Amino acid sequence: MSEILKSIPPPVPEFRPEREGDGGPDRVEIYDTTLRDGAQSEGISYSVEDKLKILRALDRLGVDFVEGGWPGANPKDVEFFERAGREPLQHARLAAFGSTRRARVAAAGDPGLTGLLDAGTAWVTIFGKSWDHHVTEALRTTLDENLAMIADSVRFLREAGRRVIYDAEHFFDGYAADPTYALLTVLAAAEAGAERIVLCDTNGGALPDQVRSAAQVVRARVPSVVLGVHAHNDGEVAVANTLAAVLGGARHVQGTINGYGERCGNANLCSVIPNLELKLGIRGLPPGMLARLTATARYVSEVANRIPGTHQPFVGRSAFTHKAGIHVSAIERSRRAYEHIDPALVGNATRVLVSDQMGSSNVLNRARALGIDLSGRPETMRALVERVKALEYRGYQFEDAEGSFTLLVLEALGRRPRFFELVDYRVLIVAGGSPEATVRVRVDEDEIHAASLGVGPAHALDQALRGALIGAYPEIREFQLIDFKVRILDGHDGTAARTRVHVESGDGQRTWSTTGVDPNIQAGPSRPPGTSAWCRTASGRSRSSSCTRWIRADRRSAPESPKTRVPRRPGRVRRYRAVRRTDSTVVPAPRDPLPNRRPAPRSAPVRPPTVR
C-alpha cells in the first residue's frame, strides 16, 4: 500500500465548509489539555484535588473533552482517573493520554496501552510519529514498523471498546519533510478506526499558511474522520495556527486555559474560543457559556497558583482597559471606538485608569465609579487632572491605586475626613533581636502612644499602630495585607533612591489599593499623595484602614444629607492604653491615669461625609 500511495502526489482541494466536522460547519469540538499538556508548564504542579477542581470548572464552561493525564506515566494520574470517573460531568468527556505501542512489541503486551485501558475512560488519545526523521532517529525503527505501530495500537484500543483520538505528533514538520509519509501515518490511524485525527505542531514552529494548506490536504485525504489541531506557541502563533487549521477544515481544536504548556505554552483556548465564535461564527461552547470564560481563566490560574496574565487578550485585566484621555472620551461616546468586542461577551469589563496621560474624561469616569458625580464641576476636574499629573511626575502611580485616588477626589472637594493624626513614630532595629516600633497618634483630642515588637520593622510598626488605633476603630482587626510591591524610581541613587510602594489590602470582603513614594522605604507606603504624614507606617494596613473608611463613607453618602464633615464630640476625653497583644509589647499612653482600662465604645458611629 505504502509504495502505491507514495507515487501519488497529494492533491490540494478547495475548502468546502458544508463538508466540515461532525457538528456542522459552524461548530468545533473543544478539547482541553490544561491538566496534561498544561501540567508540563514550568512552575505548575497540580495535586489530584487541583485537577478535580479544574475538571469541574471546564465541565461548567462546557468544553467537549478534558484530557486528564497520562495514567501510564505517574501514579497521581491513576488516582485522578479513579476519582474523576465518579464526577457527575454534564458536558465534558474524559480522555486518557498515552503513546502508540513500542517498536517490535505486541500492542496487548505494551504496558502503556494496557494502562490506558485501566483509566476506564470511553475516549483514549494516543500519539504517534508522523516525521520520518523522528522514526529513524528517535524510535530507531523502520518507516513501515512505525505505520504498523500506529495501526496496531488504534485497533487494539478499538477492540477493547475505546473510542480513539489520534494525535499526529510533529505532523507539520513531517509534512514539510516528506508529505506522503506524513499522510500515510494518519491514514494508518484512520483506517484502524481512529475517530479524530489531530495534526500537532509539536515544536510550535509552523506558520498559519502552512497549517491551513496541510489541513486542507488531510481533510480531503481522510474525509471520514473529524480533523483536529494541536498547536504549541513557540513562534507566538499557536492561536493563529489553530484558527488557520479550522479555516482549513479542522473541527476539533486542542489547547489549554491561559495557554499553559511546555516551553512557550499551548494554543490558548481563552483566545481561540472567542475568536472562533465572535469573529468566525464557529461555536466552541454551548450557547451562553462564552460569558464564563474570564471567570474560568482566573479560577484556573488561581488553582494552578499562577498570577493571571494582565495583558492576556479577552480575559486579562487590561484587555479592555483605557489609559489615554483621548481614548476615554471616545469610549464615553462609543464603546466600539477602541474595543474590538463587547467585553461582557467574554465576562470581562471595561476599566479606565488614572494616569498622567489622562484627561477630564478619565477623572469623571473614575469618580463616577466611586459614586461621585463631578460632571457639574469642571474646575474641580481640571484641578484633579493637574494634581495627578504633578504627582505622577514625582513617581506616584494611580493606575491601580483606587484608594489613593479616592482620597485625592475627596480632598479636591474639601471633604476629606481625618480619622487620626500621626504625631510621630520610631523604629529601632537591633542586630540579632526583634525590631521595636513606637507610634504616637492623635484621635480627636487624645494622644495615644503604643509600642510593639515585630518580626521585622514593618510588622513592628503595623502592630504598634494597630495597638494605638484599635480602641477607637475596632474594624481594623479585619484588615489584612494582601500584596506589597516595591519599585525603585531612581536606580542611579542606589540605596538613597526614591521608592514607590504599592499596597493592596482587604477586609475579607473587599480589597483596595494605595500608593506612596519616599526615599525612605519604611516611610514610602505611608506617604499618601500630597498630604502631611497623617498615617506614617511601613505596613500600609493602617493607612489602608483610613482609606477604607473614606471609601465606605463615600459610598454611603446620601445626596440629600446636609453633612459635609465628620462630626466630632467636642470636649470628650478618652485616654486609654492600647490593646495588649500576645505578640507585641504595648506601653501606656503618657497621660493615661487609668492603666488597663479599655475605652468606652463610641456611642455614635462616624458619619460619612456627603459628596455631591
Ligand SMILES: [Zn+2]
Ligand atoms: Zn502538546
